[in-house]
Amino acid sequence: xxxxxxxxxxxxxxxxxxxxxxxxxKWNAVSxxxxxxxxxxxxxxxxxxxxxxxxxxxxxxxxLALTAHGVDxxxxxxxxxxxxxxxxxxxxLLQCRLxxxxxxxxxxxxxxxxxxxxxxxxxxxESSVMFTSYVPMKASPLxxxxxxxxxxxxxxxxxxxxxxxVIAKKEKTYEGSVPLVTFGAIVAAIIAVYTxxxxxxxxxxxxxxxxxxxxxxDTLLYKVIWWGLGHSSQQINVSAQIACxxxxxxxxxxxxxxxxxxxxxxxxxxxxxLQLASAHHLLVExxxxxxFKIFNTSYAFYLAVFGSMxxxxxxxxxxxxxxxxxxxxxxxxxxxxxxPWGNPAFSGTFLSIVIFGFLGGITGVVMGTEQLNLxxxxxxxxxxxxxxxxxGGTTLAFMALSYWLVPTLWQRELWAPGLAKIQPYLxxxxxxxxxxxQMGAGTLGVSRRHWDMTFADATLTYDYPAAAHLMMALNGxxxxxxxxxxxxxxxxxxxxxxxxxxxxPAEAPAAPAAEALTGHGHGAGLAVPGTxxxxxxxxTTFVLYYFVNWKYLSEVWILS
Amino acid sequence: MAIFPxxxxxxxxxxxxxxxxxWIGICLVWAMILFFMMPYWHIVGQQxxxxxxxxxxxxxxxxxSDPSQRFVGEAYEAKVEAYVAANxxxxxxxxxxxxxxxxxxxxxxxLGRLWDWYPILELEKGKSYRFHLSxxxxxxxxxxxxxxxxxxxxxxxxxxxxxxxxxxxxFGVVCNEFCGIGHHNMLGKIYVK
Amino acid sequence: xxxxxxxxxxxxxxxxxxxxxxFLLLFIGVALPSVLYTIWGIVDVMSIPVGQ
Numbered sequence: 001x002x003x004x005x006x007x008x009x010x011x012x013x014x015x016x017x018x019x020x021x022x023x024x025x026k027w028n029a030v031s032x033x034x035x036x037x038x039x040x041x042x043x044x045x046x047x048x049x050x051x052x053x054x055x056x057x058x059x060x061x062x063x064l065a066l067t068a069h070g071v072d073x074x075x076x077x078x079x080x081x082x083x084x085x086x087x088x089x090x091x092x093l094l095q096c097r098l099x100x101x102x103x104x105x106x107x108x109x110x111x112x113x114x115x116x117x118x119x120x121x122x123x124x125x126e127s128s129v130m131f132t133s134y135v136p137m138k139a140s141p142l143x144x145x146x147x148x149x150x151x152x153x154x155x156x157x158x159x160x161x162x163x164x165x166v167i168a169k170k171e172k173t174y175e176g177s178v179p180l181v182t183f184g185a186i187v188a189a190i191i192a193v194y195t196x197x198x199x200x201x202x203x204x205x206x207x208x209x210x211x212x213x214x215x216x217x218d219t220l221l222y223k224v225i226w227w228g229l230g231h232s233s234q235q236i237n238v239s240a241q242i243a244c245x246x247x248x249x250x251x252x253x254x255x256x257x258x259x260x261x262x263x264x265x266x267x268x269x270x271x272x273x274l275q276l277a278s279a280h281h282l283l284v285e286x287x288x289x290x291x292f293k294i295f296n297t298s299y300a301f302y303l304a305v306f307g308s309m310x311x312x313x314x315x316x317x318x319x320x321x322x323x324x325x326x327x328x329x330x331x332x333x334x335x336x337x338x339x340p341w342g343n344p345a346f347s348g349t350f351l352s353i354v355i356f357g358f359l360g361g362i363t364g365v366v367m368g369t370e371q372l373n374l375x376x377x378x379x380x381x382x383x384x385x386x387x388x389x390x391x392g393g394t395t396l397a398f399m400a401l402s403y404w405l406v407p408t409l410w411q412r413e414l415w416a417p418g419l420a421k422i423q424p425y426l427x428x429x430x431x432x433x434x435x436x437x438q439m440g441a442g443t444l445g446v447s448r449r450h451w452d453m454t455f456a457d458a459t460l461t462y463d464y465p466a467a468a469h470l471m472m473a474l475n476g477x478x479x480x481x482x483x484x485x486x487x488x489x490x491x492x493x494x495x496x497x498x499x500x501x502x503x504x505p506a507e508a509p510a511a512p513a514a515e516a517l518t519g520h521g522h523g524a525g526l527a528v529p530g531t532x533x534x535x536x537x538x539x540t541t542f543v544l545y546y547f548v549n550w551k552y553l554s555e556v557w558i559l560s
Numbered sequence: 561m562a563i564f565p566x567x568x569x570x571x572x573x574x575x576x577x578x579x580x581x582x583w584i585g586i587c588l589v590w591a592m593i594l595f596f597m598m599p600y601w602h603i604v605g606q607q608x609x610x611x612x613x614x615x616x617x618x619x620x621x622x623x624x625s626d627p628s629q630r631f632v633g634e635a636y637e638a639k640v641e642a643y644v645a646a647n648x649x650x651x652x653x654x655x656x657x658x659x660x661x662x663x664x665x666x667x668x669x670x671l672g673r674l675w676d677w678y679p680i681l682e683l684e685k686g687k688s689y690r691f692h693l694s695x696x697x698x699x700x701x702x703x704x705x706x707x708x709x710x711x712x713x714x715x716x717x718x719x720x721x722x723x724x725x726x727x728x729x730x731f732g733v734v735c736n737e738f739c740g741i742g743h744h745n746m747l748g749k750i751y752v753k
Numbered sequence: 754x755x756x757x758x759x760x761x762x763x764x765x766x767x768x769x770x771x772x773x774x775x776f777l778l779l780f781i782g783v784a785l786p787s788v789l790y791t792i793w794g795i796v797d798v799m800s801i802p803v804g805q
Contacts, residue, residue: 063743134699136715137738137740162775175565176565176568177571177773179561179565181562186775187778190775190782220716221798224794224795224797224798225794228786246563247563249562250563250564257562259571259576259580260566260574261571261769262584264772265768265772268778271782276790286718287717287719287797288794288798289611289797290602294595294598296789296794298598301591301592302591302594305591306587306588309583309587310584313579314580317579317580369597369598370598370601371598371605371608373710374709374710375709375710377736378701378703378712379703443708444706445703445706445708447703447734449736449737449743450734450738455744455747457745458746459745460652460676461732462747526577526582527577527579528577532583539590546594556707556708556709557704557707558607558723558726559606559607559608559610559721559722560606560722569765570764570765572772573763573766613801615802615804616804635804718804
């Protein structure tokens with residue numbers, strides 16, 4: 001017997017929504033957007049400072065803004081949104097009451113308090129230690145405490161999430177296996193647990209050290225354990241973002257995964273191996289063995305990359321299949337041409353897939369190759385890579401989903417549907433420019449986290465090539481475009497939430513046509529030839545770019 | 561649909577569609593090539609960073625008198641100073657920074673500290689050197705430009721790698737790990753004759 | 754949490770049972786990187802020899 005609980009029925013989807021989950025999703029999502037706005041603003045300041053002729057902030061403010069940008073975006077915005085997703089994927093998708101809503105609220109306030117504390121510590125100016133806060137550079141204890149509280153809150157949400165899965169199963173609110181999107185959320189939650197435990201293991205002693213209770217922390221040990229937090233938290237994003245891709249494919253196209261088995265196996269590769277990539281940050285450290293570096297940086301024989309490449313096929317593949325069933329069967333790409341490019345949920349998702357795959361994924365693998373890392377480590381190539389993944393991939397995917405989620409959950413009309421149409425393109429183009437020009441500048445050796453690439457006040461001199469200056473200027477231009485895109489999103493969401501009630505319920509996502517897909521795989525040809533061609537273009541780019549970098553490496557000084 | 565439970569109770573036994581099967585095969589092969597390249601480059605490649613490193617003994621770091629000062633690498637600093645004293649050939653312009661010519665033993669020393677790389681080195685093209693590198697205080701990033709070789713430097717660890725310059729000229733050493741408010745002024749230099 | 758392993762569609766294969774068990778996956782997903790990355794990394798750092 002299902003326990004009684006308060007719920008409402010969503011007029012658009014027919015979903016039963018637990019009122020506690022409803023509220024928690026909303027509060028977490030709104031908090032996320034607020035921190036996206038704050039963090040994005042700091043990001044714009046950073047980009048304008050790195051534009052050599054603009055050079056907006058002074059050095060002290062620059063390092064402060066860069067720390068705030070990193071913490072607010074990489075941690076606070078993304079994880080707050082992911083918490084909303086965990087509630088959505090468990091309680092709403094499984095049609096189940098939320099486990100221990102009180103703990104959900106405790107977690108929320110811990111996270112909000114922690115995030116606020118961290119921001120205050122940074123803004124006070126005593127904690128400009130960057131997102132990574134490498135010891136022995138010391139921040140104020142408030143900074144570490146804020147991060148710890150935030151992480152503890154997030155850990156509690158993970159347990160509420162797992163608890164809700166147990167309830168759903170016990171009360172039989174669904175039959176068989178959980179939906180694929182929920183499975184993606186499970187993967188995100190699992191990685192989150194490892195992430196947060198790593199964070200606790202290193203940040204609690206660091207807090208004690210900043211209070212003077214512990215005399216020192218080994219810098220190399222710090223870095224090893226810290227990246228269990230720092231990199232794995234980005235792997236939560238990857239899993240959550242791919243869950244969003246599948247969700248939007250289902251909502252917009254009524255798409256069904258070509259094969260549950262393939263999609264879930266690809267996710268399994270993430271559970272097993274994705275987190276090993278924390279070693280990407282340790283490839284040019286002293287003393288670690290090459291065996292450790294090669295095994296971990298390769299996510300165990302690149303099986304997690306294999307997982308990502310599978311998702312890269314299965315998500316657009318599901319869309320193609322759904323479109324072909326609607327009759328868009330002409331040629332290789334009619335399904336794509338006739339896709340709803342004016343629907344921000346789709347355009348955002350598709351751009352997210354392309355930017356994440358072509359720019360973020362390929363460069364991540366290249367940079368994470370033991371020897372190739374030598375010609376990229378800590379150059380601005382690195383931020384170029386992760387802007388493609390976290391901004392172009394994850395943030396854009398979350399934005400895309402929000403265009404469906406927010407009007408549906410709040411039952412509101414979009415404030416400005418016209419602006420919503422162009423917003424994903426603005427943000428996508430902005431981020432693509434940022435990623436490309438940062439990578440370009442990094443290839444020319446420009447350092448990341450650096451206030452003055454002209455070295456005007458240094459005793460010695462060094463001149464970067466003129467092209468590097470140009471690329472940092474273009475980075476600034478595209479950062480402005482991305483900031484306009486990001487700003488439009490935040491304004492759109494806020495004004496939608498406080499805006500006009502929805503007049504009529506939207507079209508519900510079509511219930512699964514039970515046998516609609518039987519038969520695929522038995523025919524003579526490929527079910528999704530267009531997607532396969534796109535995948536081959538991706539692979540060609542990957543192979544060429546990978547070996548071009550080996551060529552670059554072979555031209556530098558001999559090292560052994 | 562991915563937001564609903566799979567319509568079949570048992571989905572594991574479904575056949576894999578042809579596009580997916582083909583792509584799985586391609587991806588597995590590519591994954592193995594990606595993996596193979598790293599050990600392969602260790603054997604045939606000429607750019608492999610040595611993992612030789614030593615902890616600088618605690619006793620030499622002033623750790624006994626004041627553990628919070630552990631990272632002050634006095635022992636390493638003394639080594640570098642002795643090396644500089646013995647091998648300085650000139651000073652760099654009017655900066656007073658010593659330029660040190662590498663000896664025939666092939667050992668060269670450099671240290672990173674807030675906020676310079678010390679000393680300036682003079683190397684010869686085509687000659688192999690045992691390059692010693694450490695930090696006296698915080699983490700620094702040794703970034704040789706425009707060659708673009710980047711190595712992370714930790715306090716308390718002395719790393720040693722073999723390096724052979726393949727071109728002549730004047731090279732900048734940028735710091736690319738954030739090390740506080742003077743980070744962007746931290747520069748060093750290497751000459752290759 | 755015990756679920757009958759047989760449905761009207763036949764027995765549930767082992768791999769599907771694994772993928773349907775979030776807590777087993779949680780254990781694997783935390784244990785594996787803890788051993789392969791964290792512990793191996795710490796061992797590597799600890800085995801760096803002391804100089805001189």
